[in-house]
Amino acid sequence: MTAIAITLFPTLLFAQLRPGACPDGKTYKVALTLDDGPNPIYTPKILDVLKRQNVKATFFVLGERFESGSRVPYQLLDRIKAEGHLIGSHTQVHHAHTKLSPAEAKKNIERPKDLIGSYLSPILRLPYGDGSFKSRDPDKQKKNDTVMSLVKNAGYEHVGWDIDTNDWDPQQRRLMPGSMLKEICDQEGGIVLMHDIQSNTAANIESWIKAIRAAGHEIVGLENFVPRLAKTAPPRIIATPIHQEGH
Amino acid sequence: MKFLILFVSILMTSTLAQAAKKNLAKDSFTAWSETPSEIWLGILKTEKGYEPEARLAHYEISSMSKKSIALPRELQGREVIRVFTATDGAVVVTQQRVEQGDKPLVNFYSKKTSAWTPLGEIPCESPLKIEAESTALNTTCERDALTTELRFPLKQHKVDVKAKSLRPIPSLETLELGQDKKPIRLEARSL
Numbered sequence: 093m094t095a096i097a098i099t100l101f102p103t104l105l106f107a108q109l110r111p112g113a114c115p116d117g118k119t120y121k122v123a124l125t126l127d128d129g130p131n132p133i134y135t136p137k138i139l140d141v142l143k144r145q146n147v148k149a150t151f152f153v154l155g156e157r158f159e160s161g162s163r164v165p166y167q168l169l170d171r172i173k174a175e176g177h178l179i180g181s182h183t184q185v186h187h188a189h190t191k192l193s194p195a196e197a198k199k200n201i202e203r204p205k206d207l208i209g210s211y212l213s214p215i216l217r218l219p220y221g222d223g224s225f226k227s228r229d230p231d232k233q234k235k236n237d238t239v240m241s242l243v244k245n246a247g248y249e250h251v252g253w254d255i256d257t258n259d260w261d262p263q264q265r266r267l268m269p270g271s272m273l274k275e276i277c278d279q280e281g282g283i284v285l286m287h288d289i290q291s292n293t294a295a296n297i298e299s300w301i302k303a304i305r306a307a308g309h310e311i312v313g314l315e316n317f318v319p320r321l322a323k324t325a326p327p328r329i330i331a332t333p334i335h336q337e338g339h
Numbered sequence: 340m341k342f343l344i345l346f347v348s349i350l351m352t353s354t355l356a357q358a359a360k361k362n363l364a365k366d367s368f369t370a371w372s373e374t375p376s377e378i379w380l381g382i383l384k385t386e387k388g389y390e391p392e393a394r395l396a397h398y399e400i401s402s403m404s405k406k407s408i409a410l411p412r413e414l415q416g417r418e419v420i421r422v423f424t425a426t427d428g429a430v431v432v433t434q435q436r437v438e439q440g441d442k443p444l445v446n447f448y449s450k451k452t453s454a455w456t457p458l459g460e461i462p463c464e465s466p467l468k469i470e471a472e473s474t475a476l477n478t479t480c481e482r483d484a485l486t487t488e489l490r491f492p493l494k495q496h497k498v499d500v501k502a503k504s505l506r507p508i509p510s511l512e513t514l515e516l517g518q519d520k521k522p523i524r525l526e527a528r529s530l
Contacts, residue, residue, distance in 0.1 A: 128439065188416070188435065220438045222416065225390040232390070232415060253438070260440050262467045262481045285438065291484045 119308035120281025155184035155204030216248035254282025381419025
C-alpha cells in the first residue's frame with residue numbers, strides 16, 4: 093500500500109498543484125458554439141478573433157436573418173464557411189417550440205433549409221433548448237418528444253451544450269471567464285454556448301479563448317462531440333483560410 | 340506513513356470534487372422578498388439533461404408555516420428572477436434563462452385564492468435590475484451596451500416597498516430566517 097502511495101503521490105500532487113488546471117488536475121476538450129447570428133456588426137469581429145487565435149467554431153444561425161433580402165447575412169455565411177467553421181440551424185425564429193402547435197414548430201424548423209440549406213451542416217439547436225430536455229411532467233414530455241421527432245424528421249441531429257457562458261445576462265457575464273472555467277472542470281469539458289449577437293461577447297471572446305488555453309484546455313471542433321459530423325464531409329472551403337486547422 | 344496519510348487526503352479531495360460534478364441535481368434560491376411577517380422565495384431545481392423546475396415558497400414568520408407553490412403550466416421552464424411582497428400576495432417576475440433570456444413575465448400570486456394572474460411582460464431580454472415602487476416595477480434594461488429605463492405598471496396591485504428584496508448573484512444556497520436567524524438549507528429539502 094505504501095509503495096502504491098509513493099508511486100502515485102507525485103502524479104496526484106502535481107495534478108492538484110498544476111496552475112490553471114481543474115481541481116482534479118485534468119484538462120479537457122471544449123468546442124465553441126455561437127447562437128442567434130449572423131450579426132452584421134459582431135459576427136465579423138468574432139470571426140477576426142477566431143482567425144487570429146486559430147480556433148474553429150460552430151455558428152447556429154437563425155433563418156429569419158436571411159428574409160430581409162440583404163446580401164450581408166449571406167456574405168457572412170460565405171466568410172464563416174470559408175474560414176473553416178461549421179454552420180448549424182437555430183431554426184427560423186427564436187421561439188420556444190413546445191409552445192407552438194406541431195404545424196408551426198415544423199414550419200419553424202424546416203424553413204431555414206429553403207433559405208440557407210446549402211450552408212448548413214445537419215445539426216440544429218432548439219432555441220432555449222426547449223424540447224430537447226427531459227421533463228418530469230408527462231404532458232410536457234409528450235410535447236418535447238413531438239418537437240424532437242420534427243427535428244429528426246427534418247434530417248437534423250440536435251446539438252445541445254454543456255457549458256453555458258450566460259453571455260447574454262449582464263449580471264452573470266460579470267463572472268466570466270471564471271464561471272466558464274469552473275463549468276469546464278465540473279462538466280469535464282464539452283460544448284460551450286455563446287452568442288454572436290452580443291457586443292460583450294465580441295469584445296471579450298479573445299480573452300475568454302486565452303483563458304481557456306491558459307488553463308490548459310484544448311479548443312477543438314464540434315465533430316469531437318458530435319460523431320455524425322466527423323462522418324460527413326468537412327465544410328466546403330471557398331477560399332483558403334490563412335490559419336487552416338486540421339480536424 | 341506520512342505519505343499514506345497525504346495520499347488518502349488527496350484521494351478524498353479528488354472524490355469530493357468528483358461528487359460535485361456533472362449530473363448532480365442542485366437546488367438554489369433565485370429570488371427573495373422579506374418583511375417582518377412573511378418571506379417569499381423563488382427556488383430553482385436544476386439537473387443536467389432535465390428542464391429546470393422553478394417554484395415559489397411562502398413562509399409566515401409568526402407560525403413558521405410554509406407553503407410550496409408550483410408555477411402555473413404557462414410558466415413552466417421559467418425561473419423566478421424577482422419576487423415582491425404585495426398586498427394579499429406576491430408579484431412574481433419569471434424569465435426563460437436557458438440558452439438565452441426572453442422577455443420577463445410578470446404575474447400576481449394571490450394568497451387568498453392561490454390563483455395566478457398574468458400582468459404582462461417587460462420588454463427587455465437583458466434586465467440589469469428590476470426594482471419596485473408602490474404600483475410599478477422599474478427596470479434598467481441593457482441592449483448593445485446601452486441602458487434604458489422601463490416602467491411596468493402593476494395595475495391595482497400594490498407592492499410593499501419596505502420589503503427587503505434580492506436577486507442573488509450567484510444564487511443563494513442558504514438563508515437565515517426570522518429573528519432567531521434560523522438557517523434553511525435547500526439541500527435538506529426543507530421547503
